[in-house]
Amino acid sequence: MAGSGKAHLRPHDETILRVEDLNVEFPVGRGRTVYAVSGISFDIAKGETLGLVGESGCGKSTTGRAILQLPRPTAGSVQLKGTDLMQIDGESMRATRTDLQMIFQDPISSLNPRRMIGEIVAEPLAVWGPFDEDEQWKIVADMLDAVGIDPGVARYKRPHEFSGGQCQRISIARALVMEPELIICDEPVSALDVSVQAQILNMLEDLKAQYGLTLVFIAHDLAVVKNISDRVAVMYLGKMCEVSESDELYANPAHPYTNLLLGSIPVPDPTVSLDDTVTAEGELPSPLAPPSGCRFRTRCPLADEMCERVEPQMRRINDDHYVACHHPLIEADPATEVFVNNT
Amino acid sequence: MTVVGSDTERLARADNTEPLLVVKDLKTHFQIDAGLVKAVDGVSLEIERGKTLGIVGESGSGKTVLSRSIMRLNIANNVINTGSIMYDGEELITKSSKQMQKLWGVEMAMVFQDPMTSLNPVVRVGRQLTEHLRYHLGVGKPEARSTAIELLRSVKIPEPESRIDNYPHEMSGGMRQRVCIAIALACGPKMLFADEPTTALDVTVQHQILNLLATQQRDRFMTMIMVTHDLGVVAGRADEIAVMYAGKIAEKAPTGTLFSDMRHPYTQALLWSIPKVSQPKHTRLSAIAGRPPDLINPPMGCSFSPRCPYAQDKCREEEPPLVAGSTPGHQFACWYPVGSKENEEAYAKNLADGVAVTLAAEGKIRATEELTAEVIADIAELDDSVIDVSDSVDEGDS
Numbered sequence: 001m002a003g004s005g006k007a008h009l010r011p012h013d014e015t016i017l018r019v020e021d022l023n024v025e026f027p028v029g030r031g032r033t034v035y036a037v038s039g040i041s042f043d044i045a046k047g048e049t050l051g052l053v054g055e056s057g058c059g060k061s062t063t064g065r066a067i068l069q070l071p072r073p074t075a076g077s078v079q080l081k082g083t084d085l086m087q088i089d090g091e092s093m094r095a096t097r098t099d100l101q102m103i104f105q106d107p108i109s110s111l112n113p114r115r116m117i118g119e120i121v122a123e124p125l126a127v128w129g130p131f132d133e134d135e136q137w138k139i140v141a142d143m144l145d146a147v148g149i150d151p152g153v154a155r156y157k158r159p160h161e162f163s164g165g166q167c168q169r170i171s172i173a174r175a176l177v178m179e180p181e182l183i184i185c186d187e188p189v190s191a192l193d194v195s196v197q198a199q200i201l202n203m204l205e206d207l208k209a210q211y212g213l214t215l216v217f218i219a220h221d222l223a224v225v226k227n228i229s230d231r232v233a234v235m236y237l238g239k240m241c242e243v244s245e246s247d248e249l250y251a252n253p254a255h256p257y258t259n260l261l262l263g264s265i266p267v268p269d270p271t272v273s274l275d276d277t278v279t280a281e282g283e284l285p286s287p288l289a290p291p292s293g294c295r296f297r298t299r300c301p302l303a304d305e306m307c308e309r310v311e312p313q314m315r316r317i318n319d320d321h322y323v324a325c326h327h328p329l330i331e332a333d334p335a336t337e338v339f340v341n342n343t
Numbered sequence: 344m345t346v347v348g349s350d351t352e353r354l355a356r357a358d359n360t361e362p363l364l365v366v367k368d369l370k371t372h373f374q375i376d377a378g379l380v381k382a383v384d385g386v387s388l389e390i391e392r393g394k395t396l397g398i399v400g401e402s403g404s405g406k407t408v409l410s411r412s413i414m415r416l417n418i419a420n421n422v423i424n425t426g427s428i429m430y431d432g433e434e435l436i437t438k439s440s441k442q443m444q445k446l447w448g449v450e451m452a453m454v455f456q457d458p459m460t461s462l463n464p465v466v467r468v469g470r471q472l473t474e475h476l477r478y479h480l481g482v483g484k485p486e487a488r489s490t491a492i493e494l495l496r497s498v499k500i501p502e503p504e505s506r507i508d509n510y511p512h513e514m515s516g517g518m519r520q521r522v523c524i525a526i527a528l529a530c531g532p533k534m535l536f537a538d539e540p541t542t543a544l545d546v547t548v549q550h551q552i553l554n555l556l557a558t559q560q561r562d563r564f565m566t567m568i569m570v571t572h573d574l575g576v577v578a579g580r581a582d583e584i585a586v587m588y589a590g591k592i593a594e595k596a597p598t599g600t601l602f603s604d605m606r607h608p609y610t611q612a613l614l615w616s617i618p619k620v621s622q623p624k625h626t627r628l629s630a631i632a633g634r635p636p637d638l639i640n641p642p643m644g645c646s647f648s649p650r651c652p653y654a655q656d657k658c659r660e661e662e663p664p665l666v667a668g669s670t671p672g673h674q675f676a677c678w679y680p681v682g683s684k685e686n687e688e689a690y691a692k693n694l695a696d697g698v699a700v701t702l703a704a705e706g707k708i709r710a711t712e713e714l715t716a717e718v719i720a721d722i723a724e725l726d727d728s729v730i731d732v733s734d735s736v737d738e739g740d741s
Binding site: 055056163165193194195196197198199201202205220221222223224226227228229230246247250260261262263264265266267268269270271283284 | 401402515516517518545546547548549550553572573574575576578579598599602612613614616617618619620622623624625626627628629630631632634
């Protein structure tokens with residue numbers, strides 16, 4: 001979108017999380033504000049994996065954290081199973097966080113180096129119960145086993161004794177131990193080698209099937225996101241560009257920005273000629289002073305005067321494929337075209 | 344030596360057909376408390392002028408140490424370097440840091456992975472750019488400045504006249520990497536090392552930087568070694584690719600051959616484990632089980648054998664030599680190379696014995712099997728309390 005709009009949202013009863021008009025702003029002194037996330041809306045159905053992609057600084061991590069109310073967004077609503085997390089008080093929010101867990105990018109620094117693995121994974125249980133230690137250990141051991149760590153060996157060891165991939169497995173076990181409704185994975189495999197990355201991605205798929213997890217998967221690697229996601233949302237400078245079922249998005253990108261991202265992926269095949277036509281020179285504009293209209297217009301090859309004036313709204317192109325662009329690369333099938341403008 | 348590659352200089356470089364770099368049996372070992380880390384263990388390679396060699400491998404495979412050893416950047420008391428590095432007819436392995444200083448920047452230069460930390464944060468980029476112009480070429484201040492502006496322009500930094508007075512923090516990551524490239528190119532080196540030049544960058548910026556490196560290489564007729572963990576980055580850009588594993592070259596071939604006729608199981612596994620955009624969603628990835636081996640006590644025989652789906656008893660006992668493949672320039676070190684009849688038989692045998700499944704297809708590994716060299720070193724160094732040190736080390740070695 002670099003635009004707004006909610007045409008892509010599904011009915012309330014089909015989703016467990018619905019985020020509407022989310023705004024996150026950070027004051028940075030001297031009266032200036034970083035507009036990290038500006039009016040994005042999305043939803044997630046139970047058992048679905050939503051991929052959030054975009055360049056650094058596009059607000060994808062901020063969006064993930066805003067769901068957890070860390071920090072509380074500036075405006076908008078975050079509805080988890082019908083409860084608006086923006087409206088409830090701190091104590092209820094604390095209780096609700098057991099349903100929301102997070103897996104971070106750097107597996108080693110996200111584990112406390114001075115504590116033993118058994119304690120780290122059991123900590124959520126120590127807060128919320130069961131309080132009996134043997135019972136806790138039983139749950140923890142099952143969970144460690146599920147993520148491929150030998151519980152007997154790991155219990156009294158500390159994070160530095162494990163490799164990056166193993167630490168990420170332990171982080172995942174810690175996130176799963178409360179049996180959350182929704183897990184936010186913030187670049188969980190970017191710090192790992194390709195071989196370990198494949199292990200972790202396969203494991204997330206297995207765990208998802210086993211525990212019926214719902215995931216928000218934040219990453220900058222488009223191939224990784226495609227592999228794991230049912231639905232993908234592309235973000236640019238705090239706005240949402242395109243939302244679609246993932247196979248469709250990669251086959252028929254409608255937004256020029258999605259096309260740029262896809263054209264930039266290095267393909268491990270020497271026979272694929274390097275496509276220089278899609279390369280946009282230039283970089284992300286500052287979120288302190290985002291461009292007017294469509295935020296992508298400064299780098300967009302198709303931008304015209306309308307893009308400068310009017311912010312594009314989400315509109316449907318075909319089944320479960322929505323784009324916010326005045327000049328989408330594929331045109332909507334006239335029979336299915338639906339314009340929705342709620343703003 | 345011209346500052347920015349002129350046509351005559353470029354043509355002179357192109358005329359010379361001797362390989363620029365010939366490395367023979369290079370070994371870099373680090374003596375640490377836990378033992379001798381064989382980070383690079385007998386690597387031989389040759390690069391012709393104007394070509395790009397891609398070095399690919401996982402973390403800990405020795406690819407970065409190899410490139411730094413060739414540049415002689417890791418000279419220290421605990422580093423043992425043996426072998427031969429012939430650069431343009433000159434032996435580098437016997438040179439001291441002081442002697443190497445004359446070559447760094449002028450003959451060979453390096454672009455590092457992290458543009459955020461490889462620039463000095465308190466010095467304007469202009470001075471960082473002109474520093475070795477003035478040191479090596481004795482260029483005067485005003486001339487150095489105008490050369491620096493030209494360099495910034497050649498790496499496509501907008502408004503170089505004002506950007507030259509910026510501090511690194513005033514630039515974005517992609518811009519800083521461009522500055523790093525400009526610094527590396529300043530004295531017109533014949534050889535450029537790029538150590539994961541785009542790993543810290545976004546995919547769109549990565550594309551720009553890789554294109555920039557390719558055009559600069561062509562314009563200046565440079566020889567380039569590109570170190571990366573991403574086969575995708577080198578696939579379209581390197582003339583030749585060397586796949587490293589446990590400090591050794593597992594397979595080396597011209598890029599086309601490597602992808603069309605790969606023989607080493609590790610190369611295959613590496614390529615298969617990358618998620619590709621062309622695959623439908625939820626495609627199960629072929630993960631390589633386990634982790635790169637402990638470089639202090641590498642496994643007997645082939646170092647990839649504990650993770651290899653085709654491994655036989657022979658692999659676990661005898662180390663395979665690097666042998667020539669059917670295409671010129673193709674070398675691989677494997678007893679049961681991919682695509683051969685022996686390989687199929689080995690796989691069938693492992694499947695029948697139920698070995699292959701536990702080794703390759705299944706991503707579940709036990710903590711004990713994964714302990715790596717650095718972990719063991721950490722235990723030996725740091726831990727004095729709860730954990731039984733000897734116990735952990737034993738597990739790691741098993």
